[in-house]
Amino acid sequence: MYVAVKGGERAIDNAHEWLAEERRGDPAVPELSVTQIREQMKLAVNRVMAEGSLYDPDLAALAIKQSRGDLIEAIFLIRAYRTTLPRIGHSEPVDTGAMICDRRVSATFKDAPGGQVLGPTFDYTHRLLDFKLAAEGETPRAQEVDAERKETPRITEFLNRDGLIQEETPSDETPPDMTRAPMEYPANRALRLQALTRGDEGFVLGMAYSTQRGYGRNHPFVGELRIGKVPVEMEIAELGFSVEIGEIDLTECETVNQFAGSKTEPPQFTRGYGLVFGQTERKAISMALVDRSLRWEELGEDNVGAPAQDEEFVLSHSDNIQATGFLEHIKLPHYVDFQSELELVRRMRAEAQASYKEAAE
Amino acid sequence: MAKAEQEKTERQAWMGLLAKSSPARLAALMDKASDVPDFTWLRVPEAGGVMVRGRMGGTGAPFNLGEMTVTRCALRLESGEVGHAYVQGRDKAHAQRAALVDAMMQTDRASDLRASVLDPLEAEREAQIATRAAKAAATKVDFFTMVRGED
Numbered sequence: 001m002y003v004a005v006k007g008g009e010r011a012i013d014n015a016h017e018w019l020a021e022e023r024r025g026d027p028a029v030p031e032l033s034v035t036q037i038r039e040q041m042k043l044a045v046n047r048v049m050a051e052g053s054l055y056d057p058d059l060a061a062l063a064i065k066q067s068r069g070d071l072i073e074a075i076f077l078i079r080a081y082r083t084t085l086p087r088i089g090h091s092e093p094v095d096t097g098a099m100i101c102d103r104r105v106s107a108t109f110k111d112a113p114g115g116q117v118l119g120p121t122f123d124y125t126h127r128l129l130d131f132k133l134a135a136e137g138e139t140p141r142a143q144e145v146d147a148e149r150k151e152t153p154r155i156t157e158f159l160n161r162d163g164l165i166q167e168e169t170p171s172d173e174t175p176p177d178m179t180r181a182p183m184e185y186p187a188n189r190a191l192r193l194q195a196l197t198r199g200d201e202g203f204v205l206g207m208a209y210s211t212q213r214g215y216g217r218n219h220p221f222v223g224e225l226r227i228g229k230v231p232v233e234m235e236i237a238e239l240g241f242s243v244e245i246g247e248i249d250l251t252e253c254e255t256v257n258q259f260a261g262s263k264t265e266p267p268q269f270t271r272g273y274g275l276v277f278g279q280t281e282r283k284a285i286s287m288a289l290v291d292r293s294l295r296w297e298e299l300g301e302d303n304v305g306a307p308a309q310d311e312e313f314v315l316s317h318s319d320n321i322q323a324t325g326f327l328e329h330i331k332l333p334h335y336v337d338f339q340s341e342l343e344l345v346r347r348m349r350a351e352a353q354a355s356y357k358e359a360a361e
Numbered sequence: 362m363a364k365a366e367q368e369k370t371e372r373q374a375w376m377g378l379l380a381k382s383s384p385a386r387l388a389a390l391m392d393k394a395s396d397v398p399d400f401t402w403l404r405v406p407e408a409g410g411v412m413v414r415g416r417m418g419g420t421g422a423p424f425n426l427g428e429m430t431v432t433r434c435a436l437r438l439e440s441g442e443v444g445h446a447y448v449q450g451r452d453k454a455h456a457q458r459a460a461l462v463d464a465m466m467q468t469d470r471a472s473d474l475r476a477s478v479l480d481p482l483e484a485e486r487e488a489q490i491a492t493r494a495a496k497a498a499a500t501k502v503d504f505f506t507m508v509r510g511e512d
Contacts, residue, residue, distance in 0.1 A: 054410065055429035056450065088409035088431055088447075093416045093423045100490060102497050110504040118500040147491070147498035154419060168421030175424045177412065189417060190424035197426055231377065232413055232429060232449075239445060241369055244377030245411060245431050246449025252419060275415045277427055 005333045023068050037061040046249070046278025047071055051320060052078025053179070053198040054085075055248050055277050072200075072320050079321050092233045092242060096252045096275065097154055101228035103279075106155045108221045108256055114152035119227060120279075155224040156254050156271065165256065165269040166299075185312045192294055192311060196287045197276050199318030205282060207308045207318075208289035216306030218293050220255035220272060227251045227279050251276050253284040257292055262300030270299060290314060375466055375479055376459075380448045382482050384455035391458055394477040400461065403435040403443065406453035432456040442467040 024031065038045055038061035048060040052075045060078060067073035103119025106112045118124075120142075159165040175190035183191070196204060211218035229249055235242040253274035261267035272292025274284035293308040303309050317323065379387065391397070410428035417424060433447045434456045444464025446456045465474050 050427070053427040055413065055427060058450070059430070082410065082428060085408065085410040085428070085430070087428075088411050088433060090412040090425070091414055091429075093414040094426075096415070096419045100494070102493060103500075110506065115501045116504065117497045118502055119497055120500075142496040143499040144492065144495035145499045147494040149494065156418065168416075168418035170416070170420055171422040173422055175414065175422070177425050179412075179425075179428075190422060193415075193417065193424040194426070231381070232411070234411055234447065236445065236447060238435070241373060243373050243380065243447060245380045245447040246429060247381045248413065248429060250415075254418065271418050273418050275419075275426060 005335065023066075032065060034058065034061045034065055037064050043279060044069075044071060046280050047201060047283075048074045048078055050277040050280050050283060051075045051198055051200060052082065054078050054082045072324055076321050076324065089234055091245070092235065094230045094232060094248075094250070096226070096230055096250065097152075099152070099226055099228040099230050099250065099252070101152055101226050103227040104152055104224070106222070106224045108223050109155055109158070112155055112224075114150050152226070154254070156256065159223075159256065159269055163268070166259075166265070166271060168271065183315065185315075187311055187315060189291070189295065189298070192315060193273065193275070193287075193291060195315045195318055196274075196290055199287075199315075200320035200323070201280070201283045201286070203318050203320070204286040204290055207293075207314055208286035211289055211293045211306065211308045216293050216296070216304055216309045218257065218289060218308070220257040220289060220292060222285060222288075223254045223256035223271075225251070225253045225281065225285065227281065249278050251278065251280045251284040253281075253288040255285075255288040255292060259299065264300045270295070372463070372466070376445070376447070376463060378479060378482055378486070379446065379459040379462055381486070382448075382459075384450070384452045384458075386482065386485065387455060387458050387462075387478070390478045390481055391462070394474060397461055398465065399439050400436040400444075400464070403437055404433065406432055406434040406456045408432045408451040408453070434460050436460050436464060438464045438468070440468060 038057050041061070041064060042057075044064055045057050045060045048063055048071055049055050049057065051071075052060065052063070054060075059081065060074065063074035063077040063081075064071070066077060101117060101119075103121060104112075104114070104117045106116060110116070156165055160167060175194070176188065178191060178194050183195070187195070210216070227249070229247050231244045232246050232248055233242050234245050251274070253272075255272040255274075257270045257272060259265070259268055259270040270292065272288035272290075272295075274287030274289075274291065276284045276287060290308055293306070294311050294314065296303055296309050307313055409431060411431045412428050413426045414423045415426045416422065429449065430451050431447055431449060432451055432453055432455065433445075434453070435443065435445045436457070437443050442464045444460040444462070444467075446459035446463060448456050448459050462474060462478060465471070466479075
């Protein structure tokens with residue numbers, strides 16, 4: 001039990017002032033602007049938006065500045081801000097098939113219609129430190145070639161044509177919302193996907209990796225990975241029609257898993273799905289693996305007791321703000337708690353020592 | 362009926378364009394455009410969150426992906442036309458400008474405004490998309506599968 005303490009106001013104020021000074025660092029070094037963070041620390045901004053569960057690059061950049069680059073602290077700031085926003089409504093489901101792709105690759109079909117486009121990727125770099133970046137650099141320019149706007153149909157659609165992959169049945173069912181109602185188990189797939197897309201990247205990555213290493217065998221191919229912009233459309237009640245209210249960057253990953261069939265399903269490929277705010281490729285792939293792993297029951301697979309098959313374990317530990325809150329509270333004053341434990345241990349020791357003495361005599 | 366449908370489609374197009382436009386750019390274009398009429402608020406600008414949904418597997422049942430910031434407002438011109446705005450982000454002045462354009466596009470100033478504000482916004486947007494597409498096209502790759510050696 002936590003018993004509140006009083007006092008320490010001055011120390012707390014002074015600590016926060018010092019924090020502000022430390023945040024600024026050496027005043028001889030120019031201050032970082034929020035727009036610099038937004039433009040040049042974009043992948044950090046994306047992570048904060050994804051796990052903060054709020055798409056607003058300016059706010060995410062501000063949170064990163066305020067948190068001195070501690071991304072979980074920044075995510076905390078965004079989550080706290082998010083709760084102050086009135087909910088205007090919900091969008092129509094975004095059409096990722098109509099994405100304007102910066103990147104789109106398939107590990108399953110080399111001649112993917114619409115082409116394989118690498119985009120601005122770290123893949124195939126040598127991971128050698130580039131000391132040129134430490135010097136004042138000029139502005140790099142990307143190559144451009146004439147592009148005809150081509151459709152980029154989903155890779156899984158080709159498999160689906162032959163019935164080789166499990167079908168995704170479209171519906172207009174209202175999905176549950178974990179920001180409006182407490183989590184309940186068993187969760188359905190919609191709730192799992194919502195929890196995973198805002199889950200901690202490191203945790204979701206670790207869970208995904210565990211399935212690849214054999215804890216719930218799940219060795220998928222990346223059927224398709226696409227990154228780009230999609231418009232967001234919402235039905236406006238006062239107008240009686242829907243309009244686009246903005247545009248967001250998304251990363252989508254569809255995995256294709258081998259599936260030998262079960263009591264209820266014929267042998268076919270099955271899917272895992274990842275969809276995350278921003279350019280967040282590692283997270284989207286991880287999400288797809290964990291999504292697929294958690295679908296064992298629906299697909300009639302065996303539960304082999306792997307951690308990544310246990311939805312309550314995965315979903316109740318994937319949120320880094322909940323985890324941080326519970327973990328870090330133990331550093332706050334617990335004097336009364338500890339005092340009672342101290343007395344208990346002393347009494348037990350005294351009793352134990354008395355009985356040794358008796359036995360020895 | 363067909364006319365009403367067409368008007369709706371046109372309005373959807375300009376509202377969408379305004380929602381996605383950069384606040385600084387819209388402000389600059391409107392400053393250059395003719396004077397702004399008087400209006401009364403029907404709903405003062407309000408920033409809020411919209412829950413964005415996705416579909417499982419891209420095509421299946423919906424799920425909640427996360428929220429985005431949106432600012433909305435509504436106003437009525439002295440001449441009676443009502444303008445609505447739902448724009449991305451938290452910029453209230455931007456929402457006000459978007460609602461003014463929406464209202465004025467229903468007046469006889471529509472063609473002026475189209476030429477001075479909407480067309481430039483549209484052209485700049487198309488140019489940005491084309492530039493990114495050209496950069497993406499330069500990273501298009503052809504993979505060859507090599508024959509595996511047998512020994």
